[in-house]
Amino acid sequence: MNLVRNSTNLGIPPDIKEAANAVRLRREEDNWGQGDEGYASDVRTDVDTGQSRIVSPRSPGRASSRGNRAAGVSVIPQPPVNHPIYGKGGIMHGVVCYRSPRKGLTYKLNPAYKHEKVNAAFIGEGHLTPGDWWPFQLVALFHGVHGRSQGGIFGSASMGVYSIVISGRNNKYHEIEKDDGEVLYYSTDNMGVATTSVGTQALNKSIDTRQPVRALRGQGQTGGGWAPECGIRYDELYRVIGKKLVPTRNGEEWFRHTLRREAGQRDLREIVGSSPTLQQRNDYLRIRDAYPGVA
Structure with a gap:
């Protein structure tokens, strides 16, 4: 094409x-x-233990059942339902993990809870509360906050942007992106209409529709002091109010879109000071401990 x-x-x-x-x-x-992003493969019952496990033909996770070792099938154990981090009510609920020799601990959406996954393709705040927090973008995907496990823009060329993630996501744009709290400067490609990305077209559409955009700030964001110290946080609604071509030091030009925070919302400084909570920060430190059965 x-x-x-x-x-x-x-x-x-x-x-x-x-x-x-x-x-x-x-x-x-x-x-x-690809359908839903980030899912591990099927759920089957371990023939030795009778427990539900996630079976992935291409997963590097170690096989743990004699009945499933054939044909190179690997089995990723399910987290216990009552696990404080990965179980129901934990900050990693909806996610499974395994250890990869090359990547270390690797995370996937849990197909056993596919029925709980929330669709993020909606305009506005929906079911969210200012300051809501998740440890990873993959978990935010599961909870219907942002519709991509990776990538900063979720939207369509016809509807506009549903949500946007502000983080240290792409050094290519670091010269001209800026976070002033109430105003965001977010950059995308500068190609012509026929070749521009869906993300850029969605931002352009949002200028026309004037529909609000959910803004998420992620750990690793550079400058401003507005980012959470860990994880990803919902910072309420912004509106895309314009764009301009901005030159960089190497002679390229990139579109920089301006987003302004909607009036009448919770004070952003209060959100920054209260989210993530101490409990969430402590739980975040326990994520890499995984859960029983992860090699």
Whole structure:
């Protein structure tokens, strides 16, 4: 599709290029057919213990049942329901983990709780409360806060942006991105209309619709002092009010979108001072201990 829509010397008619670009944008909005992001594979019952376990043909997790060792199938153990971190009510509920020789502790959404996953494709605050906090973006995905386990923009070219994550996500933009608390400067690509990303088109659409955007600040955000010391936090609604092309030191130009926080919301300094809580910070330190059965 990229070859068709970007061709200059193949004699491809403009209407075919337009059709190829439309298909690409739709597939990108649908996450290229991957469905829900970040899920581990199927849930099966361990033939030795009778316990539910997550089976992944390509997972590096160690197989723990003789009946499932065949054909290279690996088994990721389910966290105990009453586990203080990974169980019901814990900060990592909805997530399983395994240890990889190359990546260390690796996290996936738990297919056993797929029925609990909340759809994040909605405009406005919805079920959220200012200062809500999650340890990882993957957990925020499970709770219907942001619709991507990675990536800072969740939205569509037709509806606009649903949510945005502000973090130290991309050094490419660090020169021109800025967080002033009440005003955000968020950068994206500077390509033409035919090749621009869905994220950029969603931001542009939000300028037109003037619909509010959920703003999440993540650990690792540079400057401003507004980021949580760990995890990712919901900081209420912002509105995309404009954009401009901004040059960088290496001669490139990037679109910088301006987002202004909506009036009448909770004082942002109060949110920063109260979230995450001491209990959440302490639980965050226990995440890497995993749970029984993780190799």
